[in-house]
Amino acid sequence: MVELILLAPEDCVENVSDALIDELDALSVSVEDADADTDAEHALFGEPGMPAPKAGWQRSVVRALFPDDAAATEAATLLLAQDWAQAVHVQAIQPVPEQDWVRLTQSQFAPVPVTPEFWIVPSWHEPPPGATRVIRLDPGLAFGTGTHPTTRMCLRWTARQSAERRARWNRVLDYGCGSGILAIGAALHGADRIDAVDIDPAAVESTTANAVANAVTLNAGLPDAASGTYALVFANILATPLTLLAPLLCAHVAAGGDLVLAGILERQADALRTAYAPWLALQVSDTEDGWILMTARRPG
Incomplete structure (x- = not known):
């Protein structure tokens, strides 16, 4: 494997990458x-669901991987021959050291605590002492590994409310399930x-x-698989x-049921309350790192 490293100004980065x-x-x-x-570093900040304020940095390093030196050299030659690429410069064409990518990836994911007793644990780790409930979840294509505050807050709500409410959790909906982590967490708490x-x-x-890996039973499907009312909706x-x-x-x-919403920034709380007011009264139930958890219970 060979890496082609280019230096490109902001207005060329998209063309170079494409x-x-x-x-x-x-x-x-x-x-x-x-x-x-360096002192010239310029951070680009964007909010979830919104575009970044700028498309790129004033000067960007573009790294491209190729199978061999000949392919990287040919790519650099053809790229620099373009009229629009006059300000692009080759910094290096160099071999990429072989690595154990599986081990490297695994090293980036450690067990995640939800509560002292409830943990999310990758399959290559042993559960920590004191973990009485464990979700086995490996990184995959779907959102929801437990590392994001929104996921942790939903799971934390489930763990804290389960003693009082799990007897009523006879039907649960996880809408926008991603990895299924919230559905699995509910199942482990008696849903x-x-x-x-x-x-x-x-x-x-x-x-x-993931449900099979955690020995829980659930029905996974596209949105039209959701029907009727539920005692708990995530x-x-x-x-x-x-x-x-x-x-x-x-x-x-359902009547007497709970709605649990996440993926909401603190500044968006009032807008969500207004949107749901015709049906349910939302309240902020948890906060973490600028994100909030909003919940509501239907009377009945």
């Missing part, structure tokens, strides 16, 4: 700030008859596999789709 992937057969392309860790739905078929497959998505889904999600909450 050319490397679409026309020059790069195996992968990554872009980073050429001035990182029954669980539907986990997502618009992404890869998420449905991931949820099914939706960990983002504020904009949660707003649009307000009538649908509220219609799925």
